[in-house]
Structures are given as structure tokens and as C-alpha cells.
Amino acid sequence: MLAAESLQEVLEVLTRDLPLGFPAVQAVTIAWNSPETLVELIDSEPAREAARRSLLPNRHTSASEPEVRRAHLGPVPPGGQMQYFPAYAQPLGSMAIVPLILRGERVGSLNQGSDDPTHFNPEVATDLLEHLAAVTAICIDNAVNRARLAHQSLTDALTNVGNRRFFEQRLREEVSVWQRRGGDLSCLFVDLDHFKQINDRYGHQAGDLVLQQAARLFSQGLRASDVLARYGGEEFALLLPATDAARALEIAERLRTRLAGARIASSAESALRITASIGLASLDGSTVRHAKEPGAWLLQHADAALYAAKARGRNCVVGPEARADVRSPDIVDSGN
Numbered sequence: 001m002l003a004a005e006s007l008q009e010v011l012e013v014l015t016r017d018l019p020l021g022f023p024a025v026q027a028v029t030i031a032w033n034s035p036e037t038l039v040e041l042i043d044s045e046p047a048r049e050a051a052r053r054s055l056l057p058n059r060h061t062s063a064s065e066p067e068v069r070r071a072h073l074g075p076v077p078p079g080g081q082m083q084y085f086p087a088y089a090q091p092l093g094s095m096a097i098v099p100l101i102l103r104g105e106r107v108g109s110l111n112q113g114s115d116d117p118t119h120f121n122p123e124v125a126t127d128l129l130e131h132l133a134a135v136t137a138i139c140i141d142n143a144v145n146r147a148r149l150a151h152q153s154l155t156d157a158l159t160n161v162g163n164r165r166f167f168e169q170r171l172r173e174e175v176s177v178w179q180r181r182g183g184d185l186s187c188l189f190v191d192l193d194h195f196k197q198i199n200d201r202y203g204h205q206a207g208d209l210v211l212q213q214a215a216r217l218f219s220q221g222l223r224a225s226d227v228l229a230r231y232g233g234e235e236f237a238l239l240l241p242a243t244d245a246a247r248a249l250e251i252a253e254r255l256r257t258r259l260a261g262a263r264i265a266s267s268a269e270s271a272l273r274i275t276a277s278i279g280l281a282s283l284d285g286s287t288v289r290h291a292k293e294p295g296a297w298l299l300q301h302a303d304a305a306l307y308a309a310k311a312r313g314r315n316c317v318v319g320p321e322a323r324a325d326v327r328s329p330d331i332v333d334s335g336n
Contacts, residue, residue, distance in 0.1 A: 001013040001014070001135060001136070001139050002135065002139065004139065004143065005146075006042075006043075006143060006146070006147065007038060007041055007042055007140070007143035007144060007146075007147050008042050008043070008044075008047045008051070009143075010136075010139050010140055010143045011030070011042075011050070011051055011054060011055075012050075014028055014030060014054075014110070014136065015028045015029070015030075015050075015054040018112070024114050024116055024119045025112050025113070025114055025119075026088065026090065026092065026113060026114055026115050027085045027088040027092060027111075027112070027113035028054070028110075028111065028112050028113075029054050029055070029056055029084060029085055029087075029111045030054060030055055030056070030100075030108060030109070030110060030111070030136070030140070031055075031056045031057065031058045031059065031084075031100075031108040031109040031111065032055060032056075032057075032058055032100070032107060032108035032140070033058045033107050033108060035052075035055035035056060035057055035058075037144075038051065038055055038140075038144065039051050039052055039055065041144060041147035041148065041151060042147075045224040045225075053087040054087070056084070056086075056111075058106070058107060058108040058109070069099055069101065069106065070099070071096060071097065071098040071099065071126040071129055071130060071133075072095075072096070072097040072098075073094070073095075073096045073097075073120040073121060073122050073124065073126065073129075074094060074095070074120065074121070074122045075093065075094050075095075075117055076092050076093060076094060076095050076113065080095065081113070084097065084111045084113065085111065085113045088113065090115060091115065092113040092114060092115055093114060093115050093116055093117030093118075093119070094113070094114050094116060094117050094118065094119050094120040094121070095111065095112065095113045095114070095120055096111070096112045096113075096120040096126075096129055097109050097110075097111050098110045098111075098112075098126070098129045098130060098132070098133040099133065100133055100136060100137040100140075101133075101134070101137060102137045102138070102141055107137060107141075108137075109133075110129075110132065110133045110136050112129075153165070154166035154169070156215075156229070156230040158208060158211060158212065158230070159211055159212055159214075159215035159230050160212075160215070161215045161218075161219065161228050161229055161230055161236075162227065162228060162229035162230070163229060163230060164229060164230070164231050164232055164237075166227075166229055167227060167229035167231060167237050167239065170227045170229075170239060171187075171227075171239060171295050171298075171299070172295060174227070174239055174241050175283075175294050175295040175298070177241070178241075178283055178294070179294070182285050183241075183242055183284075183285065184242060184243055184244040184245075184282060184283065184284045184285075185239070185240070185241055185242075185243070185282065185283045185298070186239075186240040186243045186244065186245060186247075186248035186280065186281070186282040186283075187237065187238065187239055187240070187280070187281050187282070187298045187299065187302040188237065188238040188240070188248065188251070188252050188255075188278055188279070188280055188302065189231070189235065189236075189237055189278065189279045189280075189299075189302045189303055189305070189306040190218065190235065190236040190237070190238065190252075190255065190276050190277075190278050190306075191234060191235045191236075191276060191277050191278075191306055191309075191310065192210065192211075192214060192234040192235075192274055192275075192276050193274065193275045193276060193277055193310075193314040193315060194274075194314075195207065195210070195233075195234035195274075198210055198272065198274070202272070206272065209264055209265070209272075210264055210272060210274055211230070211234065213262065213264045214236065214259060214274070214276070215228070215230065215236070217255070217258050217259055217262060218236060218238065218255055218259075220258070221254075222238075225241050225242070226238065226239065226240055226241070227239035237302075238251075238255075243282075244282060244284060245280065245282040245284070245319060245320050248280050248282060248319075249280060249317060249319050252278045252280050252317045252319075253317050255276070255278065256275070256276055256278055256315070256316070256317055259274060259275065259276050260273070260274075260275045260276075260315060262274075275314060275315035276315070277306060277309035277310045277314045277315065277316060277318075278306065278309060278316075278317045278318070279302045279303060279304065279305030279306025279307070279308065279309055279317075279318050280302060280305055280317060280318065280319045280320060281297075281298050281299075281300075281301035281302035281304075281305055281320055282298075282320055283297075283298055301320065305318040305319065305320070306318070
């Protein structure tokens with residue numbers, strides 16, 4: 001557990017490896033203050049689901065009372081299995097509930113259950129259990145701090161979606177998966193139309209509200225595998241794994257109409273309305289499979305399609321038919 005590099009690994013050591021090392025233990029759960037906060041810091045959805053089964057709310061928020069600092073060993077009381085081991089189906093005979101103390105406060109408990117009614121006997125010494133609990137509290141706390149720092153470095157502070165660094169990291173990962181497995185991978189570049197005029201006319205606070213609302217609208221309905229990021233300024237990027245060009249075009253059009261129909265409250269006399277131009281590119285089983293840089297190819301063609309959409313009058317979607325010579329991506333459009 002001390003060698004674990006992520007929160008997910010810490011939880012796996014406790015819930016998977018601990019029962020393997022101690023066969024008399026059949027079930028392990030962890031109670032923690034705000035367990036959903038821990039779940040959110042785990043990267044993959046399958047790991048989040050496993051964490052939800054093993055993480056429980058902490059029923060004691062303070063260690064000020066002496067009794068909540070003590071380990072409890074003994075038979076499972078009526079309703080105790082549902083309270084401490086809700087995901088474990090087989091009947092348990094005894095349990096050990098050991099407080100997790102951090103900086104003088106009880107932040108949760110390490111819960112172990114056995115089908116042997118005599119295994120966790122109130123008469124046995126609890127030194128090992130308490131030592132394990134102390135290490136557990138420190139390891140979880142350290143893993144949470146590391147995960148928060150990593151999350152902050154990959155998150156846009158204004159919109160709370162991924163930033164460009166996050167997007168480029170996920171792009172490399174998804175392109176690698178595409179190269180191994182084939183299938184489809186689509187990318188959307190979304191540019192808010194005439195955004196500079198909003199800042200100039202209503203102020204940057206109104207512009208911030210527009211960016212935040214746009215990010216919320218774009219987030220709606222996305223799958224866990226989809227990637228949304230603020231790529232820079234008023235531009236967003238979406239990565240859609242296992243999505244072909246036709247389906248990506250439907251998604252892009254839905255995003256465009258959703259944004260165009262929204263009314264964004266601001267300090268202005270009336271709500272703001274905004275539109276977006278969207279460019280789309282896709283990798284499939286036949287295109288650029290052997291290209292040296294398929295990720296760069298995908299971004300270049302999505303960017304070219306975005307500039308084609310702006311050249312066509314904005315508030316539209318341009319798909320894979322756009323070519324890089326439609327408009328050079330390095331030309332700055334001062335009108336946004």
C-alpha cells in the first residue's frame with residue numbers, strides 16, 4: 001500500500017489484496033468523509049464503479065468522543081452487514097470496524113468482515129489492525145492530495161472542463177487505442193462566434209459566463225469515454241472515441257443547435273445569445289492508418305474544417321470533406 005502511486009491502487013490493495021493475504025477476511029470496505037469526492041478523483045469508470053461498492057459514508061465526523069476512537073470487534077449485529085458491507089452477498093459472522101484517524105479527527109473506518117463468527121473476537125489484540133488503519137488513513141490522504149494536484153494541472157479553472165494539456169494527453173491515449181484496435185475516432189473543434197465582441201461590449205465577466213455556460217451545454221449527454229476540453233480562448237475541442245464521421249456530425253449539429261437556442265444570463269439588460277462554428281475530422285479503418293502522426297492529422301483536418309465553417313458564415317458544422325487548403329489554420333481571424 002505504501003508503494004501505491006494512485007488512489008485507485010490504494011483501494012485495490014485494501015479491497016482486493018487484503019482478503020487474498022488474509023483468507024479469513026472475505027469483505028473489506030472503507031468509510032470516509034465525502035466518499036463521492038474520492039470516486040471523482042479516480043480516472044476510469046470501471047474503477048469508479050468498484051470504488052463506489054467499497055467506499056461508504058463516514059458515520060462519525062469527529063474523534064472527540066473516546067469510544068469512536070476504539071476498534072470494534074465481534075459478531076455482525078442485525079443490520080450490520082447492510083450497513084458496513086452492503087455489496088457483499090454471503091452472510092458474514094464477525095467483523096472488525098477500526099477507526100481511521102487523521103490529524104486528530106476520525107475521517108472514517110477500515111471495515112473487515114469474516115464468515116467465521118469467531119475470527120474477529122473482542123478478546124484478541126488489535127495492534128495489527130490499528131497499525132493497518134493508521135497506514136491506510138495516511139496512504140489515502142496522500143493519494144487524494146496527489147490526485148487533486150494532478151486534476152488541477154489538467155483542468156481549466158474557469159470552465160471546470162479539461163484544459164489543452166489534458167486534451168493532448170487523452171488524444172495520444174485514444175490514438176494509441178485506435179492504432180491497436182481500429183474502429184473510428186472523431187474530433188470536433190468548436191469556436192464561439194464573435195466572442196471578442198461580447199468581451200468588448202459587455203465586459204470580460206459576461207464573456208466568462210458565456211464560456212462557463214457553453215462548457216456546461218457541451219458536457220450534457222457526453223459518454224464517460226468522450227473528452228471535452230477548453231483548447232484555448234473561446235475554442236473547445238471534443239474527442240469522440242468509437243464514433244464515426246456520420247455520428248460525430250449528428251453530435252456536432254446537436255451541440256450547435258443547443259448553444260444557439262440557449263439564453264445566457266449576464267449583467268446586460270437582456271440575456272445573451274451566442275452561436276458556434278464547428279469543424280469535424282475522423283479517423284476510421286481505412287484513413288491514414290499508416291500515417292506517421294495520425295493525431296496531428298486529426299487535429300489539422302478538424303482545424304481546417306473549423307476555418308471552413310467560419311468562412312461559410314459561421315453558426316454551422318463542416319465535416320470531413322473540408323481540406324487543409326480551404327483556409328490555413330495559422331491565419332488569425334480577428335473577428336472570432
